[in-house]
């Protein structure tokens with residue numbers, strides 16, 4: 001029902017003004033206030049459409065909590081410090097990292113919890129999960145209080161809409177979403193040449209650009225360069241830059257056609273870590289990595305933590321802890337595709353995990 005209404009809305013927009021850019025299509029399919037994916041679905045978790053690292057194993061959030069406490073120490077323990085999460089989903093990562101951070105009570109006492117979240121549904125889930133932490137919500141970084149900042153974001157950048165460009169024989173052309181003769185959504189190519197500066201990849205290549213990530217990198221980079229702190233981004237993506245169509249849709253833990261039943265599937269695309277890092281260093285920040293998720297978590301001692309957690313548990317619980325940890329680290333699962341990038345001010349010491 002919602003999907004049929006959203007599809008009709010998209011058809012009307014295309015009939016009135018021509019094909020939508022992929023960026024606008026993603027934005028409407030994800031964020032239409034009544035029929036968009038985030039207004040109508042519970043995205044994250046076993047009962048949702050996809051599972052993220054914090055939902056797989058508590059050791060993920062615990063390692064991030066230890067990293068934040070250690071980074072806070074390395075930054076000379078600013079008090080107070082803003083501890084902010086971008087796109088907290090169910091609030092699981094923040095809950096786990098705060099539990100781990102409690103081993104450093106001075107850090108926990110200094111931390112003021114702020115969450116950046118646009119989904120009203122997920123805000124109410126976070127309000128329940130994180131009631132004890134008394135967080136403050138924001139729609140963007142702009143309203144997060146100034147001062148030293150520790151920021152974490154897991155699978156946030158991949159959710160931001162992308163633009164896609166196809167290399168034709170003559171020049172690059174933006175990809176869009178139009179209609180077939182019988183009214184189905186289909187990818188089309190804007191006949192006018194793209195005005196963006198794009199790399200010299202072979203004819204037929206597709207490249208992706210993510211304006212919202214570039215704007216965030218700019219604002220965050222300026223802030224870390226001038227006010228101090230550190231940010232940690234964990235996501236799936238590529239480094240160095242590469243061509244390719246990475247737009248994907250997932251519903252009920254299965255791949256979906258991104259143009260079928262809009263509003264019923266989560267739409268994401270791989271993160272271009274080089275582009276994101278470059279937009280922060282351009283304004284005076286410093287980046288570390290990206291390193292693979294496996295390398296980062298192992299450097300922080302995730303395997304030791306998982307063994308300790310399993311000790312004294314029954315066999316079924318031990319097997320669950322072990323398989324969760326393997327899923328985070330295994331090369332064929334999340335260990336290599338997922339990468340970790342840290343951003344700090346120019347003079348900050350090397351963050352843990354990036355030595």
Ligand SMILES: C[S@@+](CC[C@H](N)C(=O)[O-])C[C@H]1O[C@@H](n2cnc3c(N)ncnc32)[C@H](O)[C@@H]1O
Pocket residue numbers: 038043044052053054055086087088089090093116117118119122139153154155156159160
């Ligand atoms: C894929 S989920 C990841 C959830 C969580 N970080 C985890 O690891 O389980 C993406 C999260 O980012 C939020 N989000 C997406 N786009 C956003 C935006 N432009 N501003 C703020 N939050 C956004 C979503 O509502 C959701 O909470």
